[in-house]
Amino acid sequence: MTNIVVPQLGESVVEARVARWLKKEGDRVEVGEPVVELETEKIDLEVNAERGGVIASIKHKEGDDVKIGELLAVVDESATATAAGATPSGNGAKAAQPAQAVSPAASGSPVQPTSPAQPVSPAPSASASRATPTARRIAEDHDVNLASIQGSGASGRVMKQDVEKAIVPAEKPAPAPAPVAQPGPARKPAAAKAAHPGERREERQRMSKRRATIARRLVEAQHNAAMLTTFNEIDMSAMMALRERRKEAFKKQHDVGLGIASFFVKASVAALRAFPLLNAEIEGDEIVLKRYYDIGMAVGVEGGLVVPVLRDADRMSFAEIEHGIRDFAARAADGTLTLEDLAGGTFTITNGGVFGSLMSTPILNPPQVGILGLHKIQDRAAVVNGQVTIRPMMYVALSYDHRIVDGREAVQFLVKIKEFVEDPGNLLLES
Numbered sequence: 565m566t567n568i569v570v571p572q573l574g575e576s577v578v579e580a581r582v583a584r585w586l587k588k589e590g591d592r593v594e595v596g597e598p599v600v601e602l603e604t605e606k607i608d609l610e611v612n613a614e615r616g617g618v619i620a621s622i623k624h625k626e627g628d629d630v631k632i633g634e635l636l637a638v639v640d641e642s643a644t645a646t647a648a649g650a651t652p653s654g655n656g657a658k659a660a661q662p663a664q665a666v667s668p669a670a671s672g673s674p675v676q677p678t679s680p681a682q683p684v685s686p687a688p689s690a691s692a693s694r695a696t697p698t699a700r701r702i703a704e705d706h707d708v709n710l711a712s713i714q715g716s717g718a719s720g721r722v723m724k725q726d727v728e729k730a731i732v733p734a735e736k737p738a739p740a741p742a743p744v745a746q747p748g749p750a751r752k753p754a755a756a757k758a759a760h761p762g763e764r765r766e767e768r769q770r771m772s773k774r775r776a777t778i779a780r781r782l783v784e785a786q787h788n789a790a791m792l793t794t795f796n797e798i799d800m801s802a803m804m805a806l807r808e809r810r811k812e813a814f815k816k817q818h819d820v821g822l823g824i825a826s827f828f829v830k831a832s833v834a835a836l837r838a839f840p841l842l843n844a845e846i847e848g849d850e851i852v853l854k855r856y857y858d859i860g861m862a863v864g865v866e867g868g869l870v871v872p873v874l875r876d877a878d879r880m881s882f883a884e885i886e887h888g889i890r891d892f893a894a895r896a897a898d899g900t901l902t903l904e905d906l907a908g909g910t911f912t913i914t915n916g917g918v919f920g921s922l923m924s925t926p927i928l929n930p931p932q933v934g935i936l937g938l939h940k941i942q943d944r945a946a947v948v949n950g951q952v953t954i955r956p957m958m959y960v961a962l963s964y965d966h967r968i969v970d971g972r973e974a975v976q977f978l979v980k981i982k983e984f985v986e987d988p989g990n991l992l993l994e995s
Contacts (some may be wrong), residue, residue: 565641566639566809567638568613568637569633570631570633571611571632572632572634573602573903575742577585577604577605577606577903578631578632579632579748580602580622580628581602581627581772581773582600582601582627582628582636583601583602583626584626585599585601585626586601587637589622591618592617593616593617593618593639597612598611599611602630603773603774604774605776605898606901607901607906609902609903615639617639617641617642620640622636622637623638623794627770629773643788695710695721695723695727696724696898699723699726699899701866702731706732724897759791778868785927789967790967791964792974793925793964795959795962796979796982797957797958798982799946799956799986800941801810802987803985807824808951813924814882820883822882826886828985829859829877829880830882830885830984830991830994831981831991832859832911833857834984838976838980839980840853842934845933846931849930854910856878856910857876857877858873858874858875858877858911859874859877860872860873860912860913861892861913862920863896864918870901870906871909873904873906873907874889894903908931910932911932911935912935913935913936914936914937915938916937916938917938917939917940921939921940922939922940923939923961924937924939924961925961925963926963935963936981937960937961938958939961942957943955962977962981
């Protein structure tokens with residue numbers, strides 16, 4: 565017998581939720597084959613079988629919360645798969661018993677109850693079981709059969725874009741036949757059916773592990789740190805002009821577009837060098853100064869925010885930063901980020917401008933003591949050399965932990981960011 569247990573889940577993650585069983589009791593499983601999908605506060609991950617055999621028993625049903633090292637299932641290496649694909653014993657979800665109701669947030673697919681007299685449905689196809697969590701959710705929302713989709717990911721994994729391509733033809737309505745006029749007496753239009761008097765609907769949804777953790781950590785960040793925010797605005801004219809001049813050559817040379825994010829990563833690293841306390845953290849009564857620059861880039865995805873980290877950003881070129889950010893965005897959308905991608909980070913950048921935010925107050929990402937918030941670029945009146953002119957302007961915000969960062973340093977840090985972006989040639993000297 566071999567036990568399948570909850571693996572190590574990464575830095576600071578101690579608990580997961582059973583999101584979806586890819587095998588059921590009685591199923592054959594091969595070495596390295598995924599058996600169950602776990603949902604954590606950061607990412608979803610698959611747990612693979614270390615040895616081949618038959619799933620003898622499942623110890624937790626979909627929706628259960630489990631801790632590191634906790635037993636998930638038992639594999640019998642000497643057994644053979646049953647004809648029905650299920651055994652009559654065990655504590656997990658069984659094909660021959662009514663399934664437990666599972667909330668949409670905790671399960672990758674709806675579970676239909678079966679009775680002992682009914683035949684057990686065949687196991688899902690490889691394409692369906694190897695779909696990313698995001699792909700499965702979109703497929704469920706649009707009633708798309710994952711088994712009919714050819715995956716474009718590694719080992720045929722069905723990705724978000726594969727499902728979206730399948731939705732387009734499936735959702736095109738058939739053209740309605742032209743109405744035929746029928747003679748008859750004129751009728752008054754029917755009144756719209758009124759809602760049932762007094763009907764007040766409510767719906768309850770269980771929080772995902774990610775959303776529950778975000779809620780907890782945001783409250784902790786405000787309770788456990790002396791968080792303040794300082795603001796400034798940046799004239800983006802010079803940077804945008806440089807991008808316009810260089811974008812075609814940059815794209816041709818590096819096969820990636822030149823965005824604004826790489827400028828702000830470079831400017832942040834330069835400013836952190838000048839004000840090292842913003843690249844530190846507090847441990848007990850000590851300040852730990854980080855002499856490396858791992859910049860977290862906040863990415864909004866379905867179910868919450870994730871912050872993958874650019875390691876040693878100070879050693880990266882503009883092109884490497886752009887490639888890294890685009891890779892993070894693509895893998896965040898497809899649900900293929902790893903725990904290693906999200907671990908650590910010494911300073912964070914978040915861009916609410918992509919959603920249209922003009923100004924906001926970013927919240928610290930503990931144990932970090934600084935976070936830079938970017939916002940929408942908008943034409944505004946500005947005074948330049950005594951003349952009022954229209955310039956593309958951006959408000960920026962720096963939230964910081966006042967326990968170790970004074971207001972003077974925070975303001976100067978943001979001014980340094982402003983100086984570098986408004987004169988991007990200086991970034992070349994700092995790189």
